[in-house]
Amino acid sequence: MKNSVPELRAERNWTQGDLATQLRVSRQTVNAIETGRYDPSLPLAFAIAKLFRKRIEDIFLP
Amino acid sequence: MQPETRQALIAWMRQFGVTLLIYLAMLAASLWALTSQAAGPTRTALVVAPALPGLALIWLTVRWYRRCDEFIRLRVLQAAAVSAVAVAVFELVYFFLELLGLPRLSSAWISNLIWAVFVIQMLWLVATGK
Numbered sequence: 573m574k575n576s577v578p579e580l581r582a583e584r585n586w587t588q589g590d591l592a593t594q595l596r597v598s599r600q601t602v603n604a605i606e607t608g609r610y611d612p613s614l615p616l617a618f619a620i621a622k623l624f625r626k627r628i629e630d631i632f633l634p
Numbered sequence: 635m636q637p638e639t640r641q642a643l644i645a646w647m648r649q650f651g652v653t654l655l656i657y658l659a660m661l662a663a664s665l666w667a668l669t670s671q672a673a674g675p676t677r678t679a680l681v682v683a684p685a686l687p688g689l690a691l692i693w694l695t696v697r698w699y700r701r702c703d704e705f706i707r708l709r710v711l712q713a714a715a716v717s718a719v720a721v722a723v724f725e726l727v728y729f730f731l732e733l734l735g736l737p738r739l740s741s742a743w744i745s746n747l748i749w750a751v752f753v754i755q756m757l758w759l760v761a762t763g764k
Contacts, residue, residue, distance in 0.1 A: 601705035610705050 574633045578606045580624045595619055643760055646698035650753070653694060657687035661742075691749070706759075713755035721748045 581591050588606070592599040595616065604610035605620075611632075612620065621628045660683045667680035699710055721744060732738055 597703040598706055601703050604705050610708070613704050616704060 573611045574608065575605065576631050576633075577602075577620065580626070580631065581606075591623075594623055642698060642701055643756065646694060647753070647756065647760070649694050650691060653687050653690050654749075657684055657691065660684040660687055688745075709759055710756075713752055713759070716755060717748050717751040720751050 577591075581588070586594075588602045589599045592602045595602070597616065601610070601612075605612050617628050617632060621631055624631065664681050664684050667677050671677040671680065699707060702710060724747065725744060728736070728739060
């Protein structure tokens with residue numbers, strides 16, 4: 573699944589570690605999501621959307 | 635990998651290593667009791683004693699697993715699956731090699747082998763998860 577997490581994160585000048593800390597996950601998890609190697613669970617996708625103040629469908633594209 | 639996650643993984647490996655050493659020491663005591671002690675309550679206690687650190691290994695792993703985030707949990711489950719399949723293949727191949735005359739392996743080695751393959755994968759996770 574494609575997503576715009578790298579772009580949204582870059583807009584805020586956050587590192588993967590910064591984002592991981594705010595989401596309470598590992599940096600490896602953020603990296604896996606950004607590179608499309610892992611599709612997050614629905615609760616984590618909601619947490620990402622809430623953090624970026626976007627809708628899930630605006631961040632994650634099929 | 636987040637420093638806390640990495641530290642948790644390294645802490646688990648350290649605790650696992652110490653408990654594994656205790657297990658091996660008790661296993662040696664168990665084998666000694668089995669071969670050189672007369673039947674009785676002391677011998678029985680010594681022979682089953684390795685089960686305690688064995689259970690501790692499982693408990694340590696479950697406790698650490700529950701502290702992992704969802705992606706790391708997936709990696710751990712994949713490692714467990716790979717361990718099971720790798721050992722099953724080894725077991726199957728070795729069964730036929732036994733028919734050809736190789737020494738019979740105790741079933742205790744299967745458990746040790748599964749843990750070894752699993753720990754190697756966790757070491758790989760630490761090494762590649764910076």
